Amino acid sequence: MPPFATLLAAGGAVLAPMAGYTDAPFRRLARHYGAAWAVSEMVSARALALGDDAGLAISAPHPGERDVVLQIFAAEPAEAAAAARRLFAAFAPAALDLNMGCPVRKVVQRGCGVELMRDPRRAAAIVGAIGAAVPVPVTVKTRLGLDRVAVREVVAAVVEAGAAAVAVHGRTAAQKYAGEADWDAIAEVAASVDVPVIGSGDVGDAGAYRRARARGLGVMVARAALGRPWVFRELLGGRAPSPEEVVAVSWRHARDHVAWYGGERALPRLRGQLSAYAERLGVGRGPFVRVATLDDLADAWRTGVGIDPREPRVAALDPFDHTLPRCPKLVRRRERRLAA
Numbered sequence: 001m002p003p004f005a006t007l008l009a010a011g012g013a014v015l016a017p018m019a020g021y022t023d024a025p026f027r028r029l030a031r032h033y034g035a036a037w038a039v040s041e042m043v044s045a046r047a048l049a050l051g052d053d054a055g056l057a058i059s060a061p062h063p064g065e066r067d068v069v070l071q072i073f074a075a076e077p078a079e080a081a082a083a084a085r086r087l088f089a090a091f092a093p094a095a096l097d098l099n100m101g102c103p104v105r106k107v108v109q110r111g112c113g114v115e116l117m118r119d120p121r122r123a124a125a126i127v128g129a130i131g132a133a134v135p136v137p138v139t140v141k142t143r144l145g146l147d148r149v150a151v152r153e154v155v156a157a158v159v160e161a162g163a164a165a166v167a168v169h170g171r172t173a174a175q176k177y178a179g180e181a182d183w184d185a186i187a188e189v190a191a192s193v194d195v196p197v198i199g200s201g202d203v204g205d206a207g208a209y210r211r212a213r214a215r216g217l218g219v220m221v222a223r224a225a226l227g228r229p230w231v232f233r234e235l236l237g238g239r240a241p242s243p244e245e246v247v248a249v250s251w252r253h254a255r256d257h258v259a260w261y262g263g264e265r266a267l268p269r270l271r272g273q274l275s276a277y278a279e280r281l282g283v284g285r286g287p288f289v290r291v292a293t294l295d296d297l298a299d300a301w302r303t304g305v306g307i308d309p310r311e312p313r314v315a316a317l318d319p320f321d322h323t324l325p326r327c328p329k330l331v332r333r334r335e336r337r338l339a340a
């Protein structure tokens with residue numbers, strides 16, 4: 001992977017990590033539309049260190065996927081290092097990312113996620129341990145603080161420990177996802193370190209993207225990309241999709257999801273994104289939250305907007321000429337466990 005500064009200079013926003021969403025099929029679409037790189041959803045370092053395979057399943061890149069950054073949450077340097085070694089051995093990712101922003105109770109209770117912001121020395125030790133364990137850069141994703149803006153000390157510590165880039169979600173843990181992201185505070189963090197800083201929060205149009213870039217900041221996009229992977233093209237000044245393209249992209253996403261996870265029984269997990277695609281075209285979510293088969297999805301589009309994804313003129317808008325293969329064996333093991 002080229003250095004983060006080079007990737008950012010080439011333009012394009014980064015697909016932010018989102019648990020339950022930023023898997024291989026979705027990352028492929030985001031990258032196709034211009035995402036500078038993409039981050040997988042967080043997985044537990046402890047579970048990986050103890051030999052559990054679920055984290056490998058969640059993180060698995062698709063064959064040929066480049067510039068993938070795999071995110072872990074951790075509380076202990078040794079566990080983080082062991083997890084990093086497993087992920088590197090399995091997938092040789094471009095970088096490993098440490099989650100220091102998740103405010104969810106079951107993560108925080110284990111001393112992980114945003115809890116690490118309380119202890120810059122521990123955060124730095126974890127970054128150092130990952131860096132010593134694997135021959136790829138380590139990045140960090142954090143928030144502005146716990147209940148007030150207090151992020152510079154911990155960012156200085158992780159950069160000192162070797163973090164090659166830092167993503168900052170412009171809210172405190174107490175804010176969760178409410179209120180506006182504070183990009184002035186993100187810019188202050190960037191001014192205090194000499195590694196690339198990537199801001200996260202509320203970017204969904206070209207104006208917001210350009211304003212952040214004009215301040216020398218990288219940009220991450222999370223919620224605005226759900227059911228809208230072409231947002232990365234729009235941020236770069238590209239056109240909005242036609243209704244036919246929206247249908248074609250959702251169809252590609254669903255078929256890749258089915259292929260990657262090995263069958264239509266995985267489709268219910270995509271319903272959130274399928275309804276997001278529907279909302280982009282102003283169609284009610286109703287039929288999309290009930291999709292159980294690819295035929296159901298085709299019917300939902302035909303009824304909702306009069307467009308059949310299988311029509312040749314729509315199929316011609318499919319961004320890829322091949323379907324993703326089945327995910328690696330270790331992912332299949334997890335699927336079997338879930339099905340049991």
Ligand SMILES: Cc1cc2nc3c(=O)[nH]c(=O)nc-3n(C[C@H](O)[C@H](O)[C@H](O)COP(=O)(O)O)c2cc1C
Binds near residue numbers: 017099169202203221
């Ligand atoms: C459903 C969901 C899942 C998320 N999962 C993660 C995660 O696994 N790791 C992480 O660092 N941030 C996670 N985030 C936070 C996002 O990466 C991002 O920082 C936040 O949503 C703000 O950006 P946005 O306004 O573009 O959505 C998640 C956010 C959402 C909405």
